[in-house]
Amino acid sequence: MAAAPLRTPDGRYIVVRGRLWRCANxxxxxxxxxxxxNDLMAARRAVxxxxxxGDDAALAAARQRVDAAKQALGERGAVWWSDGAPDLxxxxxxxxPYADWYHQHAPDGQP
Structure with a gap:
């Protein structure tokens, strides 16, 4: 089983291959x-x-469903925190700004 991804101290992001990805609210x-x-997983299966x-119309509709679910979860769209910090x-x-923290906590071999 894969280890859980590294999570920033403020809980806003996980780090995958050195890149920040916004967490759900x-x-x-x-x-x-x-x-x-559940909606997100169903939409990804539809994609x-x-x-x-090769159904372009169904692909576009499924991608819209993925986006809607990710926005509802807080992974896209407006940020869910209220301290004015930018979305990274x-x-x-x-x-x-997480660079020093990441350098200290990144697994060996991470960029």
Whole structure:
């Protein structure tokens, strides 16, 4: 089983291959979060199915569903924190204010 990804001290991001990815909003109710995660997984399966069948219309619709679920979870769109900190989603950790922390906590061999 793979180890859990490194999570920033403020809980806003996980780090995957040196890149920050925004976490879901921890203030979401457990049932809400579960439902949106289920919707997200179903939409991702729909993306794969549409690709396999070469169905561009279904692919576009499935991608919209993925985006809607990710926004509802807080992984995209407006940030869920309120302290005015910028969104650093998809940025390399070494090029962000998390750089020193990342250098101290990154597994060996991480960029």
């Amino acid at each position: 921890p203030a979401l109710q457990a049932e809400q979060s579960k439902q949106w995660v 794969a199915t549409a690709r396999r069948h 989603n998809r940025r390399m950790a070494r090029n962000t």
